[in-house]
Amino acid sequence: MLETVNLTKDYQVGQETVRALRGVNLAVSQGDFLVVNGPSGSGKTTLLNLIACIDAPTSGEVLIEEMAVSKLSEGRLAELRREKIGLIFQTFNLIPVLSAYENAEYPLLLLKLSRLERQRRVNALLEEVGLADMQKRRPDELSGGQRQRVAIARALVTNPKIVLADEPTANLDSDTGAQVMQIMRRLNEEHKVAFVVVTHDPVVTQYAKRMLRMRDGKLVET
Amino acid sequence: MLRIALRNVFRNRRRTLLSVVLIALGTASLFVFKGYFDFIHWGMGLEAVAQYGHLQIADPTFWDKSAEGYEYLIDKEKLDRVVSLLKEEPDFKAYTVQLMMTGMIGTEKKSSVFMASGVEPESEIASLKYLLMDEGGKYLQPGEQNTVVLGIGLANQLGIRKEDLGPRDGFPGPPIVVMAATVGGQYNARNLFVIGLLETGQPEVDLRLAVVPLVFAQSILNTQSVENVIVELKNIEATESTKERLERRLQEADLNLQIKTWDDLAIFRKQTMAWFGAVYRFIGAAIFVLVFFSILEVMTMSFFERMREIGTIRAIGTKRSQVFGLFLSEGVLIGVIGGLVGLALGWGVGWLVNESDIRYEPPGYAIEVPLQIRLVWENTLGPFLIALFSTLVSTIYPALRAARIRVVEALRYV
Structure with missing residues (x-):
């Protein structure tokens, strides 16, 4: 379902070229729960950005449902992200002026779904992440764990093929982090949607169906 | 979005x-x-509109100031024809005529140049009545032939004050003498009595302005003619359409006259x-x-x-x-x-x-x-x-x- 082929990414820092990814080959199938761990600076987030189609590789290719994303226009990439990919961020990245419900609803507005359908999907997901009674709260009225759960609902509301999570527990205490991971794992089972989680939090690894380690821009199977 | x-x-x-x-x-x-x-x-x-009426009709040489002497005046016969055309206009309400004159004005002690507007006292059109000062006497009355209302500046020059107004010695107000040239070029002089003072708000105008009865202006200029016809319409919106129609009809009647609207005249x-x-x-x-x-x-x-x-x-x-x-x-x-x-x-x-x-x-x-x-x-x-x-x-x-x-x-x- 998702594949990367010899993915490399170089950054120019002053006169120096920093090689963040050095030929990453990865395959993710439906229902997978892949955890990629590794130390800071190992290239985890870079890999995730490339898979999320929000950054372009220096060389190599990302294939989503066998479609090479490098050939897609900026507009088509946006459509691909909204239809097939869900994103969960380390800092939750909710829109501060919108309520929990409206944040989760946002991607559905882009898909131009009917109000009824939007209501049905958002209510169901907020229920699933345990926030049914907090729909009207704004992000600043929610705890970190609650915000991340709203972000999870937002990531899943479009029925994506794959959800990408970048350090989803980094800003949460260990109990809340564990709760969030449990929810993600449950949704992975129930929705049969693939998850790729990059983290350096050892607690997260225990939820993995499959785990890879990233070191110096390369993936190592563990 | x-x-x-x-x-x-x-x-x-x-x-x-x-x-x-x-x-x-x-x-x-x-x-x-x-x-x-x-x-x-x-x-x-x-x-x-109050100052000029809605329309003014006059000889083209009056408007462009190219006339020599008084050749721009509209004589009685011509005026009657214009008036009969005017009365056929659907939006016509009233008209008046005016005759401007210039000359010398003086008392026994002082004199000054002046410019007088000869008006029909009974007409409300383009009347300067509203400029009359508080306690500044009265405006020209219908039927009067030898009275004058002076601009406050002109009155000051002649040494006439508000307190001097009012009947005295059997006359309606302080006497003054007006001298002017007739349309034929002879000098003419008449006595007038000051019955009122007015103020336009523009001191330079008040220094020269006087308002006299039309019959007085015609008498001192020795003419039966008038300078222009001032027309009041039933409403301001009819100004342009009446002007266009009337211009056409004046032309058809072989009357070489030109019409200006209040908007044309209000240059300031x-x-x-x-x-x-x-x-x-x-x-x-x-x-x-x-x-x-x-x-x-x-x-x-x-x-x-x-x-x-x-x-x-x-x-x-x-x-x-x-x-x-x-x-x-x-x-x-x-x-x-x-x-x-x-x-x-x-x-x-x-x-x-x-x-x-x-x-x-x-x-x-x-x-x-x-x-x-x-x-x-x-x-x-x-x-x-x-x-x-x-x-x-x-x-x-x-x-x-x-x-x-x-x-x-x-x-x-x-």
């Missing part, structure tokens, strides 16, 4: 409030200025309004620039504050064009709200000014006039559109930056 823009506008209260206040102040100022200029325009229009009004127009355009441009830079600043700040939000919505599938549209929609919404608030504010300020009965002395005037703001719906469009357009233009640059930003950079922004 409009729905999201609406939410952003109403929930980013501080930013929206700041922008709305800036736009509203600009719109309100422009509306008040426009209302003030419009009042002057409107007031000067009424004044012009035209010049004043051209100047006010330029001032209004300047203020409009200044407010446009002010709103432009203020909103640019606010929207640019908003762009930096919302960098990560922009990165997020782009990452979850919002297209560049949609981000651009989002910022632009927010700009338009803020512009519309600010414009409407500004109009309400301007209307309120205008109402307060009108109710306060503020008076001031315009340059070149010796009398106070009321400061009024004309509050009419047609004046709302210009200020509103300027504010909206300015907001829209100032939003384009931040909107473009927001749309073009690289997603990963935006997400990394702290």
Whole structure:
């Protein structure tokens, strides 16, 4: 379902070229729960950005449902992200002026779904992440764990093929982090949607169906 | 996107409030200025109609001042024909005739040059009656043939004061002598009695102005002719159409006369309004620039504050064009709200000014006039559109930056 082929990414820092990814080959199938761990600076987030189609590789290719994303226009990439990919961020990245419900609803507005359908999907997901009674709260009225759960609902509301999570527990205490991971794992089972989680939090690894380690821009199977 | 823009506008209260206040102040100022200029325009229009009537008919050489001597005068026979044509006009209401004269005016001790308007005292058209000063005697009365009303400056030159007015020694007022050349070129002199004083508000006019009965002017000039025919219509809107029709009919009747409307004659009004127009355009441009830079600043700040939000919505599938549209929609919404608030504010300020009965002395005037703001719906469009357009233009640059930003950079922004 998702594949990367010899993915490399170089950054120019002053006169120096920093090689963040050095030929990453990865395959993710439906229902997978892949955890990629590794130390800071190992290239985890870079890999995730490339898979999320929000950054372009220096060389190599990302294939989503066998479609090479490098050939897609900026507009088509946006459509691909909204239809097939869900994103969960380390800092939750909710829109501060919108309520929990409206944040989760946002991607559905882009898909131009009917109000009824939007209501049905958002209510169901907020229920699933345990926030049914907090729909009207704004992000600043929610705890970190609650915000991340709203972000999870937002990531899943479009029925994506794959959800990408970048350090989803980094800003949460260990109990809340564990709760969030449990929810993600449950949704992975129930929705049969693939998850790729990059983290350096050892607690997260225990939820993995499959785990890879990233070191110096390369993936190592563990 | 409009729905999201609406939410952003109403929930980013501080930013929206700041922008709305800036736009509203600009719109309100422009509306008040426009209302003030419009009042002057409107007031000067009424004044012009009162002063000139709706139409004036005279010989072309009278209008272009090319006549030699008094050859521009309209004789009795010609006047009768004009009047019969006038009476057939559907919007005709009344007419009067005038004859201007110049000469010397004096008492036993002092004298001065003067310019008198010979008028029909019974006519209300283009009457100078309203210029009569408080306690300044009375205006010409119907049937009078040897009375005069003087401009206050001219009266001062002749040593005639308010207290000197009123009947004395069996005469209606203080006596003066008028000397003028007849249309044939002979000198002529007559006695007149001053019965009133008037003030135009323009001291240089008051120094020379006098109003005499038409029969007196005709008598001293030794003519039965008049200079022009002043026409009052039933309504001001009929001015142009009546002029066009009447011109055609005068031509058909072989009467070589030319018609001018009150708008043609009120040259000072035209010049004043051209100047006010330029001032209004300047203020409009200044407010446009002010709103432009203020909103640019606010929207640019908003762009930096919302960098990560922009990165997020782009990452979850919002297209560049949609981000651009989002910022632009927010700009338009803020512009519309600010414009409407500004109009309400301007209307309120205008109402307060009108109710306060503020008076001031315009340059070149010796009398106070009321400061009024004309509050009419047609004046709302210009200020509103300027504010909206300015907001829209100032939003384009931040909107473009927001749309073009690289997603990963935006997400990394702290």
